[in-house]
Amino acid sequence: MKERSKAYQVRIDKALATPRLQQALHQFGDAYLLAREKAFSGLDFEALRQEIGEMKDDVRRHHVRYLKQFIDNAEAAGAKVYLAKTAEEANRYIADLAVEKGIKLAVKSKSMASEETHLNKALEQANIKPLETDLGEWILQLCGQRPSHMVMPAIHMFKEEVADLFSRETGRTEAADIPHLVEVARQQLRQGYLDADMGISGANMAIAETGGIALVTNEGNARLTTTLPKTHVALVGIDKLVPTLEDAAKVIRVLPKNATGQALTSYVTWISGAVPSGDGEKELHIVLLDNGRSRLAEDEKCCETSRCIRCGACANVCPVYQTVGGHVFGHIYIGAIGIILTAFFDGIDKAAELVKACIGCRSCVAICPANIDLEEIILALRETVADQEGIGSGKALVFKKVMRNRKLFHSLIRAASKVQKPLTRGERTIRHLPLFFTSLTEWRTLPAIADKPLRDIWPQQQLVKPQQKVVLFGGCANDFLYPELGTDLVQVMNHLNVQVDYPLEQNCCGIPALYSGDKETAVLLAKQNIDVLLADDPVAVLTTCPTCTMALKRDFVEHFKDDPLWRARAEKLASLTVDAAGYIVNQLKAASHFEDLSTPQKITYHDSCHLKRGAGGWREPRQLIETVGHQLIEMDHADRCCGFGGSYSFTGHPEIARKILDDKLVDIEKTEADWVAMDCPGCMMQMRGGLEKKESKVRVAHTIELLARGLREAKHND
Amino acid sequence: MRKCFYQAAEASGAVLVECKNVATAVEYIARHAAGAVLLPASPSCERVNLAEQLRRAGLDLLPVAREHAAEAAAGVTSTCFAIADTGTLVLESTAEDVRLASTLPTRHFILLDQRKIVADGLAAVEPLRQMHQQNPRNYIAYITGPSRTADIERVLTIGVHGPKELYILLLGDWSSDLLEM
Incomplete structure (x- = not known):
């Protein structure tokens, strides 16, 4: 680890040991949102x-x-x-x-x-x-x-x-x-x-x-x-x-x-x-x-930043800021805008750790009064840092040598599912990891890699005259960790007389590589996925993971904006891509097909960052949960990040991720709900892991799983 | 619009006083000033010889100069116009006297003609622009409630560097010109 990274880690640890600061920033964050809502009414x-x-x-x-x-x-x-x-x-x-x-x-x-x-x-x-x-x-x-x-x-x-x-x-x-x-x-x-x-x-x-x-x-x-x-x-x-x-x-x-x-x-x-x-x-x-402002205004990827009116709101709502404070998550200027300004006013070296400390939840983007896509700009800076410093030999090996080769990537995951047996003891979650990995399961269990991935158990569908044929882009988590989510999706879609295909050549969406600064790998993966997903000319490409949705809808288009041939195909894919709940509610207008299927349970809903602030979905899953018969209880801060952030919670800043998760779990338990629902396998991994470790009774489900449960209950009752 | 202004001004922490006439306003100031007063020169105040009226009400008027300003308990000024949606008062403050009287003393009494209220910040731009055209060298103050801070533990505290108390004395026939102080 670089000296600079070590020094930064010391500052993080010191901030984390100051619960009074966190409490103050949380209270301010809450009071701020209330006052702001009133001011803008x-x-x-x-x-x-x-x-x-x-x-x-x-x-x-x-x-x-x-x-x-x-x-x-x-x-x-x-x-x-x-x-x-x-x-x-x-x-x-x-x-x-x-x-x-x-x-x-x-x-x-x-x-x-x-x-x-x-x-x-x-x-x-x-x-x-x-x-x-x-x-x-x-x-x-x-x-x-x-x-x-x-x-x-x-x-x-x-x-x-x-x-x-x-x-x-x-x-x-x-x-x-x-x-x-x-x-x-x-x-x-x-x-x-x-x-x-x-x-x-x-x-x-x-x-x-x-x-x-x-x-x-x-x-x-x-x-x-x-x-x-x-x-x-x-x-x-x-x-x-x-x-x-x-x-x-x-x-x-x-x-x-x-x-x-x-x-x-x-x-x-x-x-x-x-x-x-x-x-x-x-x-x-x-x-x-001036001091760097002209350079910022002329920078192709970062120039939007010149719109900033310095309100500081991007910090007010930032879960990382609320956890470690502005002295750690900032240089002179703090929060999301601080990261970018630091890079241009003080040099990329001063910003490098800050760039990596952003969890990418986009809460700053939603609150920015100048409409700056701060997260996208921070992502571009992450690429610059990665270009200068490299992304670490471990990550480079995984992204460049493994992920780009789908067959190798997938066969390694399969091999891992066998190797993990002593750790899982045959269960679906890993509760403890040995030796220097212990810290990873200290505060959350981790899902085991499934015995059989989704691609191996993809159901045969016998719809006589399906109203639509769509494909699923599963993403790694849906495919290898939660294959049952995919089979549930098939059941739900078949109920609506929609046939779902699963093209086997699909690969990782590229977000892990992109968020680590390895754009080259992300672009190669995008090409592989565009080819395979458009091959059979589907009417829609469904997703169960909103981070994948953002990759398909936003990042692929961005990758090829200067490449007319690929750009048209990326735009086509973007226009077809839709999250499963949005597809049911908005495109098929078929929410009513799930009316009152389930015995009512108390369910609270967590908004995944990339669904609400990426794809713009939040009403649809709530509508489906209520339609299927459940009582929806809103938690406080429903759209606050759960602290997953992909590799952020594993290798980036697990200690910050853990604190953010703690906040989320408190909000969940306060509702006294039986279930917490969400539309993201990453959030599922984080919250299920945290709740299990706390031995909480609250269960975790994807909205699609709740619909499938409803169908099974109804069938059982018939 | 008037109601909107009243509500917003009160929410900002200002005290609103509806005055039947100038004499009522003078009486109110005399009762609440709690010490010597600064009265910067302005056309509307001079029209009714406000200085004389305040003196007759028993108030001690200090010469408006920086060496006295800090000793005064209250400043009394007119205002050009008000902005309804935020409860804001617009003071042409290019004359240093206006600034001294409205920044240093503990209390600030502002006389406002109720007819001079515009809807919002955008509606204020036209008179603001005219002020700039009349005098390209200018210092114009929007004042909304008393001075405040939340810099210690985010607790709202009134009266840090500027006036701790802001009184808006509403009059019916004081001045009809949006640009006149």
Whole structure:
């Protein structure tokens, strides 16, 4: 393992040993979602984010023009504008300016850009004292830490720690009472505004139409920082440009709602040019910071990131962030957006561990107010990291030498099913693994490889006149771990007079290779699968695993976007691919064929990440479960990741996966349901493993299995 | 729209006071200011000689300058217009006096003509643009409730750096010009 990876693991372990932090981040995550829902009530979030995405894309494409317009207008209004290519250039400009004016003290309001450039350090080196005035930033300045969240920088700290810091500062014993501590900050910082000769702020927007900036804040410190000192320096990322005041209003409509669930922050401050100050005029310097932003905007795979309005929501909903916090799952910027920005602002090396720590659940994609497919971009970065560092000899061997050769791959799995006998003791799950593998079964059992894979037991079907002929893309888990899921699917489809074929040449969907950064193997597997699945011209290609669905519907098309021949075939396959529940409900409109077949049981439903946030399915399985006769009990956080994440929970970050699973199991047990249903073999493996290890009575089933059980019950009762 | 504004402003933590006339507003300020007051110059306040009325009500008016601003208990300002859906007040704050009076004191009293309420942030863009056209060098503040923070353990706490109390005094015949402070 690389030294860097080892060091990162130490940080993860330390964070995992801080349950209080996890509890705080979980509570925040819950409260945030409730407040956010209220703030957006009556508004069409999808439409709003579409609009912001398009506006920011327009800015990216016409960046030169808007930048010039902004600079011209700002200068006409008396501002001085400096374009800094790098962090060093920005710092130098600001420090030189302060030195030239003989400034000793600069008050700062919160600016992530200044964190990015390490401005405080540069000022200190020039003998200028920077004083952070945002409460969270001041707390961190007092203890020499960096923000662990973009919007709530000190979210990882507790009032007792703050009281200790403040006591040291005031020389008194300050009580760990939050209103009191806030008052202490008010009193302590007040004089700073009056004494400082320079105020430094960031900006949430730079408006080309006016040449002005807009600041979105709550505390009022930005207003003081930009009012009292004679010189105001605004450090602004060039990606904060918006064309017009309308565009700015649209961002403001969404930003606080998505950041903290507030309808609007206490203050929105619009500043254009040099305004009166005392007897004269204030000096306004706008430092426009590039520092990798242009490179990001020009990067074919990552350019969507330029849409970001820095709300921080991608962290708020991220299960990895909630488990390890922003100091571990972030560099300067944190969460999903932090991974990408780090790669471009600080270099791919600083981002490499973060890229691998993402579990790929797409919760960030669903919440992003600028419609950025963060997960897809992180995936592209993973490929870059893999290209540079390799994916590890073990994985390389499996992907390149084994998986690409289907016959070899499948015969090795068959061989493994024989070898595992001493471990399974003839059961369907492995409860313990020996020696250095023990940690893998410490917190979940693992499914045994089936004696006979699905391909060997594929049922003969004797439908006289089937209404449709479809094929199943089983995927490795359905084929080799849960073959009964496949035979259940056949039973369910035959009940609807649909014939299902199972082309034997189908191979792995390629996601494990792709998610590990081995795109080459993924592309080869895609070609094999496209050939075999389209061979008999089916009317639909069914899936029981939503991760495979995403591969067939999204990734295959992406692989061949520059290859006209393969692209057409990939698009054809994408258009035919559908998850089994979606096929029954939406295409056949046949949910009613399963009405009241089962004795009612209490069932709770887990939304698999790639079904809900990939394929967009969540109503369909619920409808089927209720139709078949069960009582559906919603669990809390039904669409939060279960922590499986494919190889993430085996070799990536099993310790994080385990914590995320623990959260899920608590939510499941709270419902007192008899069963937890889902539509993903990976989630089944994770949750069944966890529940079995806990000796829980809750049973795990795929929605299709519940339908098949219903059919069997009905038959039995006849 | 008025009702929408009332609800949103109250939800933001502002205190709404419906005033029959300027005298009622003056009386209210006198009762709640709890100390010396800053009154920056503005056309609507000058029209009714608000300074004189406040003095007559027994209030101590400090000269608006940074050395006094920190001592004042309250700032009294007019407002250009309000935004209904978020309960926001829009203050043309280019004059430093307005900024001092609305940032440093503990209390901020804002006089608003009830006729000057626009629907939402997008409807506010047109008057905002006109302000920019009138004066390309400007400092315009949207104020929604008192100053707040949730930076310690995410507990909402009112009044960190800016005013702890925000009073909106609603008047019927104060100013009809969206751009006038």
